[in-house]
Amino acid sequence: MNDMQIDHIVGDYQEHTINYFNGSSRKIYVTEKETVFPKGSLVVSRTNVDGVITHANKSFVDMSGYTEEEIIGQPHHLLRHPDMPAAAFADLWQTLKNGDKWHGYVKNLRKDGGYYWVYATAIPNIRKGVVQGYASVRREPSRKKIDEAIKLYASMQ
Amino acid sequence: MTYNLAISPDFKPDLISDWFVFNTWLQKQVNIAIHLELHHDFHEQHAAIESNKVDLIYANPYDISRLVRDEGFIAIARPSQKPDEAIIACKLERDFKDVTDLSGPLTIAQTSSLDVNTIGTIMLEPADISVDDINISSCANYVGVAKQLLKGEADIGFFLADAFNDLSSLVKSQLKPIISSEIHLIHHAFLVGPEAGEHIDAIRSSLLSMNQDKGGSVILNGLGFSSWEAMEQEDAEFMIDLIDTLTCG
Numbered sequence: 001m002n003d004m005q006i007d008h009i010v011g012d013y014q015e016h017t018i019n020y021f022n023g024s025s026r027k028i029y030v031t032e033k034e035t036v037f038p039k040g041s042l043v044v045s046r047t048n049v050d051g052v053i054t055h056a057n058k059s060f061v062d063m064s065g066y067t068e069e070e071i072i073g074q075p076h077h078l079l080r081h082p083d084m085p086a087a088a089f090a091d092l093w094q095t096l097k098n099g100d101k102w103h104g105y106v107k108n109l110r111k112d113g114g115y116y117w118v119y120a121t122a123i124p125n126i127r128k129g130v131v132q133g134y135a136s137v138r139r140e141p142s143r144k145k146i147d148e149a150i151k152l153y154a155s156m157q
Numbered sequence: 158m159t160y161n162l163a164i165s166p167d168f169k170p171d172l173i174s175d176w177f178v179f180n181t182w183l184q185k186q187v188n189i190a191i192h193l194e195l196h197h198d199f200h201e202q203h204a205a206i207e208s209n210k211v212d213l214i215y216a217n218p219y220d221i222s223r224l225v226r227d228e229g230f231i232a233i234a235r236p237s238q239k240p241d242e243a244i245i246a247c248k249l250e251r252d253f254k255d256v257t258d259l260s261g262p263l264t265i266a267q268t269s270s271l272d273v274n275t276i277g278t279i280m281l282e283p284a285d286i287s288v289d290d291i292n293i294s295s296c297a298n299y300v301g302v303a304k305q306l307l308k309g310e311a312d313i314g315f316f317l318a319d320a321f322n323d324l325s326s327l328v329k330s331q332l333k334p335i336i337s338s339e340i341h342l343i344h345h346a347f348l349v350g351p352e353a354g355e356h357i358d359a360i361r362s363s364l365l366s367m368n369q370d371k372g373g374s375v376i377l378n379g380l381g382f383s384s385w386e387a388m389e390q391e392d393a394e395f396m397i398d399l400i401d402t403l404t405c406g
Binding site for chain 1: 256257279280282283284285336337338339340341342391394395398399401402403
């Protein structure tokens with residue numbers, strides 16, 4: 001996965017290097033610009049068992065800031081924002097690997113360096129007893145829940 | 158052998174005759190005997206499914222989950238470009254402009270349609286209203302939901318978008334939508350059960366070409382959609398997964 005490109009960033013930014021669970025890392029640029037969740041929509045994506053994005057609905061593409069062509073085939077952690085504690089994602093993947101549903105509040109990183117909050121539910125796609133991949137469905141969270149998540153995640157960093 | 162066809166009880170009442178015409182058309186196309194049984198509510202339909210009295214069904218998204226995963230039904234077609242979307246509406250005079258303007262205590266008028274109620278509940282989440290502050294007022298149909306809003310007996314109502322749009326202009330003029338869903342992924346579907354399995358190909362072929370048949374096209378118009386679209390088993394499985402996520406948390 002390539003580093004973010006400065007010419008895609010909109011507004012003032014801070015530079016971070018984010019380390020992923022698989023040992024890889026990426027240089028990212030983060031702004032304070034929040035994108036509001038589209039009213040009444042669901043943001044939906046699917047990955048294969050390795051966490052590589054295979055399907056994304058229009059809301060997912062729109063919210064990510066990437067084109068569909070850019071995002072399909074990328075690892076899902078492309079969206080990981082540095083304000084999200086690694087422990088949250090470790091819990092997510094462990095829960096999914098146990099065959100269970102995971103849900104929680106997530107701050108996602110956009111291509112332009114901005115962010116958006118979601119309430120995400122992820123489930124394993126089990127067909128004939130075999131996990132074929134994972135699906136994640138995000139819906140609009142309340143501002144109160146976002147504020148609680150901001151405090152919680154700051155304490156986990 | 159006569160097969161039993163069930164239609165999800167959340168169809169519009171004025172479509173009863175259209176479904177009977179559809180059944181007559183399908184029998185002629187596939188050359189099998191089909192008895193159309195219109196159940197009064199979901200409870201009655203679920204009892205019929207449990208008693209193996211349903212072989213073919215135009216099913217609500219929630220029932221698809223159980224029919225596919227527990228009863229061995231196969232989804233073969235869905236109405237083209239007709240997803241199940243929901244609207245949360247209130248009486249025109251109310252001050253609510255956005256879901257976040259809502260607060261408890263709140264009385265919600267709703268029917269027994271689980272998909273609409275689930276989508277409506279999800280769209281309410283940004284208002285962060287405690288479950289303890291919500292009262293549910295059950296209605297037999299969407300006209301009943303509208304009546305409760307107009308009488309001030311409920312603060313908001315959950316509507317199937319199609320049903321809201323089909324309300325009389327007089328009623329609609331006294332209501333206002335607060336939010337409409339834009340999900341596009343949840344829909345009814347036509348399923349074939351194990352007993353009728355040998356006819357799947359014939360039924361699928363008939364449905365998918367129904368819009369090319371003059372009589373079939375007229376029937377489809379009556380039912381409110383233009384054609385059937387092929388549905389693969391994975392399409393059904395994914396919709397089931399999606400609904401599973403919506404009932405979480």
